[in-house]
Amino acid sequence: xxxxxxxxxxxxxxxxxxxxxxxxxxxxxxxxxxxxxxxxxxxxxxxxxxxxxxxxxxxxxxxxxxxxxxxxxxxxxxxxxxxxxxxxxxxxxxxxxxxxxxxxxxxxxxxxxxxxxxxxxxxxxxxxxxxxxxxxxxxxxxxxxxxxxxxxxxxxxxxxxxxxxxxxxxxxxxxxxxxxxxxxxxxxxxxxxxxxxxxxxxxxxxxxxxxxxxxxxxxxxxxxxxxxxxxxxxxxxxxxxxxxxxxxxxxxxxxxxxxxxxxxxxxxxxxxxxxxxxxxxxxxxxxxxxx
Amino acid sequence: xxxxxxxxxxxxxxxxxxxxxxxxxxxxxxxxxxxxxxxxxxxxxxxxxxxxxxxxxxxxxxxxxxxxxxxxxxxxxxxxxxxxxxxxxxxxxxxxxxxxxxxxxxxxxxxxxxxxxxxxxxxxxxxxxxxxxxxxxxxxxxxxxxxxxxxxxxxxxxxxxxxxxxxxxxxxxxxxxxxxxxxxxxxxxxxxxxxxxxxxxxxxxxxxxxxxxxxxxxxxxxxxxxxxxxxxxxxxxxxxxxxxxxxxxxxxxxxxxxxxxxxxxxxxxxxxxxxxxxxx
Numbered sequence: 156x157x158x159x160x161x162x163x164x165x166x167x168x169x170x171x172x173x174x175x176x177x178x179x180x181x182x183x184x185x186x187x188x189x190x191x192x193x194x195x196x197x198x199x200x201x202x203x204x205x206x207x208x209x210x211x212x213x214x215x216x217x218x219x220x221x222x223x224x225x226x227x228x229x230x231x232x233x234x235x236x237x238x239x240x241x242x243x244x245x246x247x248x249x250x251x252x253x254x255x256x257x258x259x260x261x262x263x264x265x266x267x268x269x270x271x272x273x274x275x276x277x278x279x280x281x282x283x284x285x286x287x288x289x290x291x292x293x294x295x296x297x298x299x300x301x302x303x304x305x306x307x308x309x310x311x312x313x314x315x316x317x318x319x320x321x322x323x324x325x326x327x328x329x330x331x332x333x334x335x336x337x338x339x340x341x342x343x344x345x346x347x348x349x350x351x352x353x354x355x356x357x358x359x360x361x362x363x364x365x366x367x368x369x370x371x372x373x374x375x376x377x378x379x380x381x382x383x384x385x386x387x388x389x390x391x392x393x394x395x396x397x398x399x400x401x402x403x404x405x406x407x408x409x410x411x412x413x414x415x416x417x418x419x420x421x422x423x424x425x426x427x428x429x430x431x432x433x434x435x436x437x438x439x440x441x442x443x444x445x446x
Numbered sequence: 447x448x449x450x451x452x453x454x455x456x457x458x459x460x461x462x463x464x465x466x467x468x469x470x471x472x473x474x475x476x477x478x479x480x481x482x483x484x485x486x487x488x489x490x491x492x493x494x495x496x497x498x499x500x501x502x503x504x505x506x507x508x509x510x511x512x513x514x515x516x517x518x519x520x521x522x523x524x525x526x527x528x529x530x531x532x533x534x535x536x537x538x539x540x541x542x543x544x545x546x547x548x549x550x551x552x553x554x555x556x557x558x559x560x561x562x563x564x565x566x567x568x569x570x571x572x573x574x575x576x577x578x579x580x581x582x583x584x585x586x587x588x589x590x591x592x593x594x595x596x597x598x599x600x601x602x603x604x605x606x607x608x609x610x611x612x613x614x615x616x617x618x619x620x621x622x623x624x625x626x627x628x629x630x631x632x633x634x635x636x637x638x639x640x641x642x643x644x645x646x647x648x649x650x651x652x653x654x655x656x657x658x659x660x661x662x663x664x665x666x667x668x669x670x671x672x673x674x675x676x677x678x679x680x681x682x683x684x685x686x687x688x689x690x691x692x693x694x695x696x697x698x699x700x701x702x703x704x705x706x707x708x709x710x711x712x713x714x715x716x717x718x719x720x721x722x723x724x725x726x
Contacts, residue, residue, distance in 0.1 A: 162547050162549060162616075167629070168544075168633075169550070171630075172540045172541075172544070173541070173544055173550075176537045176540060176541055176600075177541075179537070179593060179596060179597060180559075180560070180600060181559075182593065182597075183575065183593045183594050183596075184562075184563050184566075184571065184597050184598075186578060187571055187574035187575045187577070187578045188571070188574055190574060190577055190578045190581065191574035191577055191578075194574075244466060247462050247465065247466050248466075250458075250462055252458060252459045252462045252463065253463060253466060254463055258470070259466055259467075259469075259470045260716075261709075261712055262470045262473050263469070263470055263473050264712065264716055265474065265477065265705070265708060266473055266476075266477070267719065268654055268658075268705070268708045268715060269477075269658070269701050269704065269705075270657070270658035270660065270675075270676055270700055270701065270704070271658065271660060272658075272660045272676040272679055272700075273676075273679075273697050273700055273701045276679060276683065276693060276697055277476055277477075277480055277697060278476070280690060280693070281476060281479075285492075286491065286492060286690065287495065288476075288479065288495060291495045320473070320476070323473075325719060325720065328716045328720050329720045332717075332720055352458070377565065377567065380567055381567030381569050381570070383569045383572075383661050384661060387660075387661070387664075387680075402567070402569035402570075402572070402661075405569070405570075405572065405573055406572060406661075406665075409572075409573040409576065410576075410665065415573065415576075415577055418573040419574060421573070422569075422570045422571070422572065422574055423570070425567065425569075425570050426566060426567065426570040429566070429567045429570070430566075433565070
């Protein structure tokens with residue numbers, strides 16, 4: 156029997172396996188998108204076709220763009236905090252000076268597996284005005300307690316820290332795995348040439364890790380643009396709208412205000428914007444890599 | 447190699463270790479704090495945030511079961527996980543097997559659609575899926591969350607199976623077919639057992655994905671008897687805003703199974719969650 160005939164799809168297996176499983180997937184991921192497109196071009200209550208009216212309203216919706224801006228700011232924090240710090244910590248693991256490597260690896264990755272809700276509540280307790288860990292620390296240095304999550308001026312920083320805390324381990328392990336793929340000879344050669352940790356990291360490891368770095372960046376950006384659970388639990392977008400993000404805004408519209416059509420419109424707008432940002436990013440990163 | 451014993455080397459050694467140690471501490475401390483604070487009473491907690499409990503008590507856990515009725519949330523979470531995970535494994539194995547072994551029309555498009563499931567911001571589906579389930583009368587049911595959880599976890603699992611099966615020699619199947627094995631038998635009895643290593647990775651990732659999932663459980667189910675643990679937490683903290691240690695006990699109950707699993711399978715979880723990234 157020839158290879159090609161052996162591994163050709165026959166009708167039986169296709170109908171038994173491929174079609175049902177794909178239908179389930181299409182039913183829960185693809186069909187909802189079509190239905191919400193339908194909702195987004197109808198008025199609330201779906202009694203009348205309104206064309207692109209909801210989309211025009213969205214384009215003029217100050218709150219939506221404000222939420223997008225917050226998303227972008229949080230994403231910038233996340234990129235610096237997660238990808239940046241994780242890279243530096245991983246590079247320490249390449250110095251051979253470190254004791255207890257296994258322990259550090261185990262501990263640094265641990266927060267990644269926690270539920271986002273748990274992280275959110277844990278940190279809102281850490282941020283608690285009267286009994287939180289942070290204000291306890293400030294008190295040790297006789298600094299006045301801070302309203303971490305209720306002050307519009309720093310709430311965006313405050314909600315970013317738990318995100319960084321939770322996911323830094325993911326990027327750390329990604330970089331560590333990437334660094335271990337770099338050939339030992341290259342690293343040893345640079346050491347014999349007398350390269351310091353800084354030079355070795357910036358001029359040898361970083362260029363060799365370009366692809367891994369790109370994947371980490373894309374992962375971090377897509378991951379942070381869709382953030383919802385942490386925000387919902389910690390601030391719900393408040394105080395006011397100062398920590399509002401797109402997913403929370405869609406949620407508020409659809410479920411708190413029962414505006415399903417507009418909520419659908421926001422969801423689709425969010426999808427399009429995220430796609431644009433990710434495409435632009437990967438094009439930009441891809442272009443960089445080709446130089 | 448020369449052996450340096452100069453001061454700078456010693457400083458570098460101490461500095462590196464100290465920095466990484468402090469970093470690890472910042473990752474670990476909040477979790478340790480959560481664990482021991484759950485053993486304090488609210489009174490003791492309000493007197494001192496950081497101290498370890500002077501007389502550890504399980505009262506918060508007892509309350510979580512008796513007053514908070516967390517038992518039903520544990521049941522929902524466990525049931526969802528038990529039903530979903532095997533289905534994710536089977537579905538993604540089958541699709542992964544078709545993708546890696548069989549040529550068919552529309553394969554590229556199908557792969558692209560599954561890939562899209564990995565890339566789209568999942569919360570963009572929150573409102574749409576609610577709208578659809580409402581339309582079809584599928585909201586607020588014991589099994590409402592099963593389909594979404596399968597669909598959301600299957601894409602990554604498919605690509606893990608796909609790349610694993612590509613590494614298995616085709617001669618195994620050829621030999622099986624020579625012996626008169628059917629398609630189904632070959633797929634499930636010959637190839638499936640070989641996939642055990644990647645299967646365990648998929649199982650662990652799916653358990654994490656299902657157990658920790660929040661937003662869809664929040665939106666699709668409203669009855670309190672269907673609450674999963676993450677929803678129970680929001681409900682509880684809405685009802686008992688000042689019961690801090692009670693809330694912390696809830697956090698521990700939600701995360702302890704995951705932490706224990708992590709301690710046993712940390713290597714597997716790390717490689718599983720980063721596999722795509724490093725290869726990509």
